[in-house]
Amino acid sequence: xxxxxxEIQVLGxxxxxxxxxxxxxxxxxxxxxxxxxxxxxxxxxxxxVEQLLIFTGLNISNELHLERQEHNRNAELISNxxxxxxxxxxxxxxxxxxx
Numbered sequence: 001x002x003x004x005x006x007e008i009q010v011l012g013x014x015x016x017x018x019x020x021x022x023x024x025x026x027x028x029x030x031x032x033x034x035x036x037x038x039x040x041x042x043x044x045x046x047x048x049v050e051q052l053l054i055f056t057g058l059n060i061s062n063e064l065h066l067e068r069q070e071h072n073r074n075a076e077l078i079s080n081x082x083x084x085x086x087x088x089x090x091x092x093x094x095x096x097x098x099x
Contacts, residue, residue, distance in 0.1 A: 010035045011049065034060075 016057040027056045037050035037056050041047075047055070 008032075011038055 003025060004021050005011060005016045006019045006024050007016050009015070010031060016092050017027070034056070037059070038052055041052055041056050041059075045052075045079055083095045
């Protein structure tokens with residue numbers, strides 16, 4: 001997979017990072033979101049840049065963890081519904097008269 005250098009800005013610092021070709025816009029959007037979160041956190045508290053990065057990273061990790069849990073719950077619900085539908089379909093097919 002080929003990569004391309006993409007320039008992003010975080011906390012007023014320009015950074016060049018390698019990115020898979022075709023994912024540049026997604027990286028820029030993620031960087032803009034991250035930068036905004038850092039600015040928001042910085043406006044609410046007076047902590048060092050290191051603490052700001054750690055707290056923001058932890059918040060994002062927590063959000064990701066919650067989203068994964070929700071995804072897993074939804075996947076389990078869908079799987080259960082599919083199994084139920086399969087069982088019902090099997091019952092209906094078993095009760096059909098043979099031709």
